[in-house]
Amino acid sequence: MADDICIEFDDVVAGYKDFMILNNLSFKVRRGSITLLLGPNGAGKSTVLKTLFGLLKPRQGRILLNGENIAGATQKELLAKGIAFVPQGRNLFGQLTVFQNLELGGITLGTKITHERIPEVLEFFPRVKERLHSQASALSGGEQKQLEVGRALLLRPKVLLIDEPSIGLSPLVVQDVFKLLQKLAGQGTTVLMVEQNVKSALKMADDAIALESGQLVLHKKASELLADPNIERLFLGGGHVPGAAGGSVASALL
Secondary structure, three states, rough: OOOOOOEEEEEEEEEEOEEEEEEEEEEEEEOOOOEEEEEEOOOOHHHHHHHHOOOOOOOOOEEEEEEEEOOOOOHHHHHHHEEEEEEOOOOOOOOOOOHHHHHHHHHOOOHHHHHHHHHHHHOOOHHHHOOOOOOHHHHHHHHHHHHHHHHHOOOOEEEEEEEEOOOOHHHHHHHHHHHHHHHHHHHHEEEEEEEEOOHHHHHHHEEEEEEEEEEEEEEHHHHHOOOOOOOOHHHHOOOOOOOOOOHHHHHHHH
């Protein structure tokens, strides 16, 4: 049903200068779901998140948020509409304290509201809470990623975009992050994520979207895709899939 759709890409073309990454891409994301973007390197997964968050302007097509076309909106406008983005890698101010990083995350909210929300966010991250006045650079990789997610949660986002949250983290910390995402989705937040740890991510996701050459090749329930015998070879380090032209995602999974 249309009322269940939070995000929709409609015939979107986007890329860098003359090199297009997304090629007439169309898909829909259900409200309050965790949707995993899959595909080989260069398929356009991270480009989807960057285009949705206004870091790239689409050359063509519409991007709808709850039925409103937000294609071309500024990041400030998108933040105001409830979209938060946790990019790949580390994006903290290392010489500032944990508390100061959180303050900067709430800069669009104003000091009063930010200070009211920081204790609420820290309840999700007890290890980070214990190091509130430590420099961000002194935190472990897992603590730094949790701080990044916490900074985004200050905005109480309706949509959370998160790119490769497990990079550099231990399996236990990854599971903590995934549990948090499930909790947020349970509270109504729509999560759209890219994740290299495909098998674990599929176990906690609701839906999965596979891209190839910037186009949609598959949109299934995550549980159905997890049961597909070709998943191991396509996304978990395997090679050519017998019977698939070039071992492509589209040929192997459709």
